[in-house]
Amino acid sequence: MHLKGTAISKQDLDSGKVLFTRGDPHAHYTWDTGIGIGRYLEGLRKGKIFGTHCKKCNRTVIPPRAFCELCFSSNIEWRHLKDTGVINTFSICYVSWDAQRVQTPYLPAVIEIDGASKGHGILHLLDEVDPKLIRIGMKVKAVWKRPEERTGAITDIQYFKPY
Amino acid sequence: MGTKGKVAIVGAGMTRFMRRAQETPKELAFEAVRAALDSAQMTLGDIDCVIHGTAPDAFDGIHMKGEYLLDGSGGWQKPYMRGYVGGGTGVFAPIQGWYHIASGMFETALVVCEEKMSSCQPHPQGAFLTIFDNMTERPLKPNLLWIFALEMNRYMHTYGIKLEDIARVSVKNKNNALHHPAAQLGKEITLNEVLNSEVLAWPVHREMVSPTSDGACAVILASQKRAKKITPKPVWITGVGWNLDTSYWTNRDLAYPQYVENAARMAYKMAGIREPKKEIHIAEPYDPFAYKELHHLEGLLLADKGQAPQLTADGVTARTGNLPVCPSGGLLGVGNPIAAAGLMKVCELFWQLRGEAGARQVPGKPHTGVAQAWGDLMQVGTVITVKN
Numbered sequence A: 001m002h003l004k005g006t007a008i009s010k011q012d013l014d015s016g017k018v019l020f021t022r023g024d025p026h027a028h029y030t031w032d033t034g035i036g037i038g039r040y041l042e043g044l045r046k047g048k049i050f051g052t053h054c055k056k057c058n059r060t061v062i063p064p065r066a067f068c069e070l071c072f073s074s075n076i077e078w079r080h081l082k083d084t085g086v087i088n089t090f091s092i093c094y095v096s097w098d099a100q101r102v103q104t105p106y107l108p109a110v111i112e113i114d115g116a117s118k119g120h121g122i123l124h125l126l127d128e129v130d131p132k133l134i135r136i137g138m139k140v141k142a143v144w145k146r147p148e149e150r151t152g153a154i155t156d157i158q159y160f161k162p163y
Numbered sequence B: 001m002g003t004k005g006k007v008a009i010v011g012a013g014m015t016r017f018m019r020r021a022q023e024t025p026k027e028l029a030f031e032a033v034r035a036a037l038d039s040a041q042m043t044l045g046d047i048d049c050v051i052h053g054t055a056p057d058a059f060d061g062i063h064m065k066g067e068y069l070l071d072g073s074g075g076w077q078k079p080y081m082r083g084y085v086g087g088g089t090g091v092f093a094p095i096q097g098w099y100h101i102a103s104g105m106f107e108t109a110l111v112v113c114e115e116k117m118s119s120c121q122p123h124p125q126g127a128f129l130t131i132f133d134n135m136t137e138r139p140l141k142p143n144l145l146w147i148f149a150l151e152m153n154r155y156m157h158t159y160g161i162k163l164e165d166i167a168r169v170s171v172k173n174k175n176n177a178l179h180h181p182a183a184q185l186g187k188e189i190t191l192n193e194v195l196n197s198e199v200l201a202w203p204v205h206r207e208m209v210s211p212t213s214d215g216a217c218a219v220i221l222a223s224q225k226r227a228k229k230i231t232p233k234p235v236w237i238t239g240v241g242w243n244l245d246t247s248y249w250t251n252r253d254l255a256y257p258q259y260v261e262n263a264a265r266m267a268y269k270m271a272g273i274r275e276p277k278k279e280i281h282i283a284e285p286y287d288p289f290a291y292k293e294l295h296h297l298e299g300l301l302l303a304d305k306g307q308a309p310q311l312t313a314d315g316v317t318a319r320t321g322n323l324p325v326c327p328s329g330g331l332l333g334v335g336n337p338i339a340a341a342g343l344m345k346v347c348e349l350f351w352q353l354r355g356e357a358g359a360r361q362v363p364g365k366p367h368t369g370v371a372q373a374w375g376d377l378m379q380v381g382t383v384i385t386v387k388n
């Protein structure tokens, strides 16, 4: 079977053997945080982690949401959760998004927040821990920015660390 | 599920998969469509409708990519649509082709999937960054490797799976791809070479990741009546299924793709498949990362939970095994031009069931196969079953 397709190399481009044109689209956005995430971020500014509870499904979720997607009802209650949790899974990432090696590895993790239903976590980062010692099931605690530095963003929590 | 008519695949074609292609996206699509039409000895005039699949517009930096790709897809002045479920698109597109014909509206459909990732600078991964939640995740500056690494680690932890169990998938698929004329990364590679390759994001190693690619694939579908006139060897689509799990991916069980199981059950029910382990002869599950093949074999009910690694270690999934898995070489070996990679799996089943797979032909005259793709925010399963 003979297949079509012409593979080209970086040299083909650099030497001008193959022509290309450039473009650099610009698009900027402001996103309204909405009802659910708006209140979540407002809580983070105050140093508190909120989830929402659906009585009908008996489920406390985080990130919180304005409606329960299971029973499709807006009959939810806001719950103040703890700022501690358990590592559900983690990675030690040695490359940036453009595939470049980084000096200090990123330590992303899914952290099940205490007070949320089992298996319900958020994406965040770990720090103040030897990467070799990170384990699934490890207990971690939020390290907050100082109150005056908080902006109502997920980064108001700097990272989670073992405690 | 009531379905009006039987639908067959009657032709297939593809381009080479390449790190960077000189051809434009339209030109790649054209070459795949031309090859598919030629394989069925058909002309564009014989095609009633066209379904196009391609992943995010951001790869090309061309908004309304479906419209842009219309000409190369053979969609000129025809009923034409673009369907999209991220990485799941490549199997979703032929599903859409199937219901265009099964509904009774059309006799023939052309399905074409194209991806040109190399235009995006400095790295196409940049186009993936916007899949993360814009308010609760993107400020943490995640990259795509994270979610794969997080899911793989959870899968390994839950079932006590070792790195070498997963590395075997890379060894198998990259060696299988040596025999695929489209392959970008076919190579003789050993278990140790995979295990000793650079760690990108623990536990993901470089040789456990599919490459970024440019390429296109196409298949032609026809109603029962037309199929028999076009070819003596139609390959029938017996079942289709698709399913999406919640976008709150940090609330999901990352060790098991329930949505893939849901999609598989939908397809198997339609196909009358009660015991997939016995009734499926060849599987082409989605393998953008080595562990995903194992994850998906379990979701497809071809292995018990946590047991897919053992099947691989035992050689069951080798090309000459009892259940050949990714005899094409998969995304790990042939390459991963997102939407085209999924459709490549359907092309592979077409060639395998017709006995036209050349050096990579699975022995024993296989009669049935399943192809599956996966994507969006790790939440969609798309499944198709076929028989000859």
Ligand SMILES: [Zn+2]
Residues within 6 Å of the ligand: A054, A055, A056, A057, A058, A068, A069, A070, A071, A072, A073
């Ligand atoms: Zn509910």
